[in-house]
Amino acid sequence: MTKSPGTKPRIGLLGTGPWAQTTHAPALAAHPDIAFSGVWGRRPEAAAELALAHSTTAYDDVDALFAASDAVAIALPPDIQAPLAARAAAAGCHLLLDKPVATTVEGAREVVAAAERAGVASVVFCTLRFAPAVADWITEQAAVQGWFVGRAQWLGALFSPGADSPYAASPWRKEKGGLWDVGPHALSVLLPVLGDVTEVTAAGGPGDTVHLALRHTSGASSSATLSLSAPAKAAGATVEFRGDQGVATLPEGGGGPRVPFTAAVDALLAAVRTGQPHPCDVRFGLRLTEILAEAEKQLG
Template sequence: MTQLRIGLLGTGPWAVATHAPALAAHPSVTFSGVWGRRPEAAAELAAAHSTTAYDDVDALFAASDAIAFALPPDIQAPLAVRAAAAGCHLLLDKPVATTADGARAVADAAEKAAVASVVFCTLRFASGPVEWIERQAAAGDWFTASAQWLGALFSPGSDSPFAASPWRKEKGGLWDVGPHALSVLLPLLGDVTRVTAAPGPADTVHLVLRHTSGASSTATLGLSAPPAAAGMRVELRGEQGVVTMPEWDGAREPFAAAVDALLESVRTGQPHPCDARFGQRLTEILAEAEAALESGV
């Protein structure tokens, strides 16, 4: 298969700025169409990229070999199950779902249908960070790590188009940027064996994690920081000293790399490290952290 037909579900700012342009420009992809919960937005986005707007999501599944998702997680999950059952490979957004059962259903559906899956955790596809992660994972023997991801999405005066997102308002930084932090910490330190969580200002959450390697890590996550305090940083400490993950710029190039990863998984039949089962594990850890916050433990 030289061209993979990929359809897009979603018409929000993420789909407009990243998914649709990257799919339309990818040399090995035929952008097979757009479906959205707002038909007029789907028609506008499809027209902008010379593809077809679909009112019937199942018709888009039938016209596609794979589906890319730019939808809220708990709308994404059941539609991903349907797409997999229709034989479509899955290019999922993070988090896959905000319940362990929802994320497990997606991973199980992909496995049952024998379709490839990739979860678009940006840092695992951005060229600078992904090369850094590979080097540090190979070095191993890290003592501890810290991750900070503080956005200013909900700060006064924010003009971000994502600030109007209902699911982000409800779930906060834990669920929006938490998957990014975990997607880096797990390949470096191993799976999480223990989660402690404490609330900070506004939607800020502090996590303390224990990993299978014996290392510990902390993560500070939020979307309500003052603009001057916003930023992202991952730091490792061990026998090799102190190393910091490099910055990256933009999401369109990493998304194109995620498309490449899906194409490779389809071609080889080999699961990608950021597949739906990995997405399930991220959701399980975040759900455990959420439960710890609610219980005060």
């Protein structure tokens, strides 16, 4: 993987916001099998502060970070992430992307095309796909035949009165809402079990709430309720499948996002080493974008 054989793979970080501060940077700094090669951000002073906290280098020039890295992890808004990811791929960097890859199909397609041209590996960090207990559960349900329906509820209280999450100030979340923020989480569980989506119908609800009705290649159907404006006492996430074998319910993830993110780093390293694409790669990220963009179009 490394541009310098015999050394640890070098992974740089793009982004300095709360997600980068609490998840990406600490996990990269603590990972025993990689070298945390540096930080770039749109605010140089924030990049310098984050780099200092984790004993790495701050870069003012993103291309210089690409040159000093074998891969990059990106913790930026999706439509800022997409062109930078394509640029990183063109520089020969493998990609560890946040979800969604982009909020336009064209943007996501550009990242896929750049990754394919450069022959770089990619992983999209849909958190539950890399949380150990949940990932195992998804694999188990995907092996079961005869699912009839699935149901996902992803209700966040980010925009509810009194909420104090640092993510509530995110401009892209305010604009795009739960459909784009938590929608990828729900789809990343439903699709591996029930198959790709063949039909989507979307309807709005209170606040930013969106209800999706989906048909899948397996013949099963599913529904998803997505929101960032649920009352605090109503917030939470669940997924269940019902079919010939009974009912299967998503286990509690627990443990916070650092363990899943570390697993996502390991998945990227494995994809580079083996040459086998990960199921949750940039092409899967494109498919999520296509489904969500169709739902958004229906909502007007």
